[in-house]
Amino acid sequence: MIPRILKTNAFRLAILYAAFFGASVLALLSYLYWDTVRHMDHTVANDISTEMGFLQHRAELFGIDDLADEIARRSAPSGTTDHLYLLSAPDGHIVAGNLPGWPDIETLEDGMVHFSLRQEWEHEDEQRRREPHPVQGVVASLLGGGKLLVGRDTHERQEIQENTLRTMAGAMGAMLVVALVVGGTLSRGVLHRLETVNLAIRGIMEGNLKRRLPLDGSGDEVDRLLTSLNAMLERIDRLMEGMRNVTDNVAHDLRTPLSRMRSRMELGLMEVHDANELRSILDETVTDLEGVIATFNALLAIAQAESGAGGPKVTIDLNALVEDVGELYGALAEEEGVDFEVKEDPGLTLQGNRHLLAQALGNLLDNAIKYTPSGGQVRLGAWSRGGKIVLQVSDSGPGIPTIDRERVLDRFTRLDASRTTPGNGLGLSMVRAAALWHGAKLELSDTHPGQPQPGLTVTLVFSGPDKS
Numbered sequence: 001m002i003p004r005i006l007k008t009n010a011f012r013l014a015i016l017y018a019a020f021f022g023a024s025v026l027a028l029l030s031y032l033y034w035d036t037v038r039h040m041d042h043t044v045a046n047d048i049s050t051e052m053g054f055l056q057h058r059a060e061l062f063g064i065d066d067l068a069d070e071i072a073r074r075s076a077p078s079g080t081t082d083h084l085y086l087l088s089a090p091d092g093h094i095v096a097g098n099l100p101g102w103p104d105i106e107t108l109e110d111g112m113v114h115f116s117l118r119q120e121w122e123h124e125d126e127q128r129r130r131e132p133h134p135v136q137g138v139v140a141s142l143l144g145g146g147k148l149l150v151g152r153d154t155h156e157r158q159e160i161q162e163n164t165l166r167t168m169a170g171a172m173g174a175m176l177v178v179a180l181v182v183g184g185t186l187s188r189g190v191l192h193r194l195e196t197v198n199l200a201i202r203g204i205m206e207g208n209l210k211r212r213l214p215l216d217g218s219g220d221e222v223d224r225l226l227t228s229l230n231a232m233l234e235r236i237d238r239l240m241e242g243m244r245n246v247t248d249n250v251a252h253d254l255r256t257p258l259s260r261m262r263s264r265m266e267l268g269l270m271e272v273h274d275a276n277e278l279r280s281i282l283d284e285t286v287t288d289l290e291g292v293i294a295t296f297n298a299l300l301a302i303a304q305a306e307s308g309a310g311g312p313k314v315t316i317d318l319n320a321l322v323e324d325v326g327e328l329y330g331a332l333a334e335e336e337g338v339d340f341e342v343k344e345d346p347g348l349t350l351q352g353n354r355h356l357l358a359q360a361l362g363n364l365l366d367n368a369i370k371y372t373p374s375g376g377q378v379r380l381g382a383w384s385r386g387g388k389i390v391l392q393v394s395d396s397g398p399g400i401p402t403i404d405r406e407r408v409l410d411r412f413t414r415l416d417a418s419r420t421t422p423g424n425g426l427g428l429s430m431v432r433a434a435a436l437w438h439g440a441k442l443e444l445s446d447t448h449p450g451q452p453q454p455g456l457t458v459t460l461v462f463s464g465p466d467k468s
Helices: 002-006 009-062 064-074 155-205 221-270 275-307 318-335 354-371 427-438
Strands: 083-088 094-097 113-117 133-141 147-153 314-317 339-344 349-352 377-385 388-395 441-445 457-463
Touching: 009 064, 009 133, 009 147, 009 155, 064 083, 064 094, 113 147, 133 155, 155 221, 221 275, 314 318, 314 354, 318 339, 318 354, 318 377, 318 388, 349 354, 349 427, 354 377, 354 388, 354 427, 427 441, 427 457
Parallel strands: 339 377
Antiparallel strands: 083 094, 083 147, 113 133, 133 147, 314 349, 377 388, 388 457, 441 457
């Protein structure tokens, strides 16, 4: 389990963020540490220089004996223990001070001197009492040949610096531990979630297309991704279901005309016929073949429209299209005794495919006229509303029950279960494919709600431009 956690992106991101944050904090603390040490060094150097200047000035005014008394006073045991002094005569012997003798001095670049002082210090730890203490100071020559050393024991400052460094190191270590714990915890959660998703995916791969990827309801980016994947799976499931239905319906719809053609041709081969009878058999066979070809052409047109094929969009004169389609189906409506009317706003244009729209309107009008009884009404309309184009076909026929309105848009769906009514069940599928290609909204509703013959109104709503 641990190696898997170490390989997760959540763990790596946690470590990466911890490293970045740690580096930033380390840089900040390092700067603060450097600035603090620099300030402490500067303060000590200023104090030493100021005191040295004061003592030199006093020696010039009152002589070396007075200076020795002052140093003796300042070096008294009751004084500050970190202040160190040493005054020597011109011959080198010690006159005053709290140092046993002149130490081995190392001169720094800024004129300060540095040396270590070994003696018994006051400390609870015996080992710490014997540790050498670092000293920083200044050495100056006096008038008359004497020398004066003024210094500060910087041991406490050094301890502060060391404690600060240890605190920084401890904080960085604690931060690393917290990062590891947080990264491990996050990784365990991610692994558990991914394992659940993988289990669902394996079930789907085994053929259970009804299964969906589990969501935890957090609404995070993973949930949104899984929601999109579930929508994709839903779409795939519908397509697979549609393919199965298409296969079944194609077999059912083609079996009858193919059987008729085979029977006719076998009958023509088995019996002797004159030329007129043979021509009649061929004419009927050609009619059946045309129906089969029309079915396959409709399937191909639907597939092309649903796949996005169909050529580039061009500007369509909707008024001309509606008038052409209305003129063609107006004659058919007159033959069937159906009142047919066309209403349109002037100057309508649309970016799209004229052939697809003509097929869609033709299928809608063909169905409307076919299912509307003699004396009924069929209306074809086109207008603009709120920056959108609306195409609408309505009739006064039996309509479609609300529960079946989604189903009738599928291929080969026919509400006539006996399939005795002419047609192949692809008309509304073609309309939906055309709407999908144009990005239009397809709506089915009652023309006369609540009436025995509610009729059907099919509305296509397109985005603008709506007028030329």
